[in-house]
Amino acid sequence: MDRARVEAAVRELLLGIGEDPDRPELERTPFRVADAYAEFFAGIGTDAVAIARDGTVHAEDGDRGQLVIVRDVRFRSVCEHHLLPFTGVAHMAYAPGDRLIGLGTLSRVLDAVASRPQLQERLGEQVTATIAEGLGADGVLVVLDAQHQCVTTRGERQSASTTVTVAASGTLAEAAGRAEAIALIGAGDGTRATPTVAPGHEAGA
Structure with missing residues (x-):
C-alpha cells in the first residue's frame, strides 16, 4: 500500500x-x-488458495466424516460501494474429499478474502471457491450474516437489519446437501435462527 x-x-x-x-x-x-x-485491505494480493492448500492434511477414509461445519466465525470487510465496513458472522461447511483443512485455517481464508474492497455476495462466492480449490472438497457451503454500515448509518438508517447470503459448490450446491448443511448450521443451542433461502435465490444461483 x-x-x-x-x-x-x-x-x-x-x-x-x-x-x-x-x-x-x-x-x-x-x-x-x-x-x-x-x-x-491487507488481503489485496494475498493468495487465499495457497493459505487453504497449506492448511490441509491427508485423511484416511475413516477419518474424514461426511460433513464438517464451523459456525459463528466473526469477520469484517469493507463495502466497495461506499468504503464503509460491514461486519458479521460466517458459517462454513465442507464435504471432505481426501483431505481435511485445519479449522483455524478456514478463518484465515475468510479473513484474507474479506480484507479487500468487497461485496457480501462476492465474498461468499470467493470463500467458497477458495476452499473448494485449496482443499479439493467434494462440496463447500458458506453462509454470511452481516450488518452493513452503508445501510445502518446512512439513507434509511435501518439500524437493526442484516443481510444473509448463501454460496455453495459441488455436493453442497445440490438441494439435499445444501438443506442438510443449513439445518445443521441453524441447530445448536436453540437460539440461532436457521437461514432460509428460496431455491434459485442464493448467491451464485
Missing part, C-alpha cells in the same frame, strides 16, 4: 468536506486512516 498517497487523499478529503486538516484534532487523522486501511 502507498501510505503517502493514502494520507494525501485523506487530507484532500478533509479539505473537500470543509474541514481544516491542520487543526490539532485532525492533524494525525491521515496517518491513522492509513494505518486502518493497511489492516482493512
Whole structure:
C-alpha cells in the first residue's frame, strides 16, 4: 500500500468536506486512516488458495466424516460501494474429499478474502471457491450474516437489519446437501435462527 498517497487523499478529503486538516484534532487523522486501511485491505494480493492448500492434511477414509461445519466465525470487510465496513458472522461447511483443512485455517481464508474492497455476495462466492480449490472438497457451503454500515448509518438508517447470503459448490450446491448443511448450521443451542433461502435465490444461483 502507498501510505503517502493514502494520507494525501485523506487530507484532500478533509479539505473537500470543509474541514481544516491542520487543526490539532485532525492533524494525525491521515496517518491513522492509513494505518486502518493497511489492516482493512491487507488481503489485496494475498493468495487465499495457497493459505487453504497449506492448511490441509491427508485423511484416511475413516477419518474424514461426511460433513464438517464451523459456525459463528466473526469477520469484517469493507463495502466497495461506499468504503464503509460491514461486519458479521460466517458459517462454513465442507464435504471432505481426501483431505481435511485445519479449522483455524478456514478463518484465515475468510479473513484474507474479506480484507479487500468487497461485496457480501462476492465474498461468499470467493470463500467458497477458495476452499473448494485449496482443499479439493467434494462440496463447500458458506453462509454470511452481516450488518452493513452503508445501510445502518446512512439513507434509511435501518439500524437493526442484516443481510444473509448463501454460496455453495459441488455436493453442497445440490438441494439435499445444501438443506442438510443449513439445518445443521441453524441447530445448536436453540437460539440461532436457521437461514432460509428460496431455491434459485442464493448467491451464485
